[in-house]
Amino acid sequence: MSASLIVASYNIHKAVGADGRCVPERILDVLDEIGADVALLQEADTRFGLRTAVLPRAMLAARGWIPAALGEQPAAMGWHGNAVLVRGVARLARASRIALPALEPRGAVMADVEGDFVPGGGLVRLVGAHLDLSGLWRARQARRIIERVARAPGAPPELVMGDFNEWRPGGAAVAALAGRWRELRLAPSFPARLPVGRLDRVFAHHALPIADAGVHVSALARGASDHLPVWVRLGG
Template sequence: MPRILTYNVRRCLGTDGRLSPGRIADVIAAYEPDVVALQELDVRRARTGGIDQAHAIAQALGMQMHFHASLRVMEEEYGNAILTHRPSQLIKAGPLPGGMGRLAPEPRGALWASVNLGGTDVQVITTHLGLRRYERLAQVDCLLGPQWLSHRACREPVILLGDFNASPRSRAYQRLASRLRDAQVAAPHRRAVPTFPSRLPLLRIDHAFVSHSVHVVRVESIRSPAARVASDHLPLMVEFQVMPVRGQRASVAHVRS
């Protein structure tokens, strides 16, 4: 049964102040996911020793990687990644709406890959939304629009996951939940659990949203001792089954921005 995991790794900086991509990889490896969505990765940034964190974690897990830089300054990059050991293809990587100018908030983006799980192409999209309400609403509208979730290639089954910086009471969350199902809500006999902050989780801002053909079997907020210190977020893992979709064969062509 496939497993997908989303994890804001906070540039691999633990709550103990130690930088360690290896520790992040160990937390992930213990749960043997088929697909991993990561947010807040540093690539060749001076502040984290010039390491390509996306590549380092993928290599440690024996997975291939798709990376999108939401922020790029010279050779330094910062962004999101999708990792998997299953056959996959990058479909789209691009920016999401945000402010403009010198005082603009941090740039945000999304990454979409098609991952073959048991003979079915699952459309996996990961993102990390902004901190301000108006940003998140604009970004959600973009994700729901024709460039992403409403694109003709984004057909069942679909999983959208990441750090949305949005609680279930927020308008951003509710707009997404009107299109896709929150995996924590869809899971049988399971109470929804928070993921942030990792040492004493109080907020549910990391989410996985699934389309109707994705049957959620189990959802777990990973609370191992290592996970509590590896980042300021806990990973969220979803175990699921893909239900048959009539006449479905998703296009796996690259989508232009």
């Protein structure tokens, strides 16, 4: 291993902050504070109609970000709001959508990133998800993610991150994911102003070299969205 990779997961709340204003620059400033190489975003598009991306592509390009082609509609960046951004040392090999069973529109995304972040180099498979508010549907969605990852070509180590909407420590969805991957115990991330809920979680393959992980707390992050971002550093 000769490099490190910082992966952030962030429910950006359509870039609407605590002041009620939509300010995309704040979201990108928070990602810069983290030093993220990859960003798995939730609520990156408007929810209804044309599902327009809330982070302008010109603004992303100016910060060095390249979005994965996941949008089902031309104006969207993500799949049901789930988007993947890469920059710097992160090289996107492929990305795909995961359709989830749901009463309300929900989805997850999967992306393979190339680099020297795991022993021997190769790929890291990233999964970003935003699960349902209903516990019954969350459990079904977690099982679907596990099934889709198991059927995906190749077998790179996986890192699963996102807003799992689970307040309980023993919820069925979290238990299902923890049965396949180890959960990294992080501090609460929601609501951003005074976090009490561990809604944003991280699950990692046992072979992944996790150097560090945490919840990013700053004055900017507390005001940019209703969630704080979580992050993982792989490699050295």
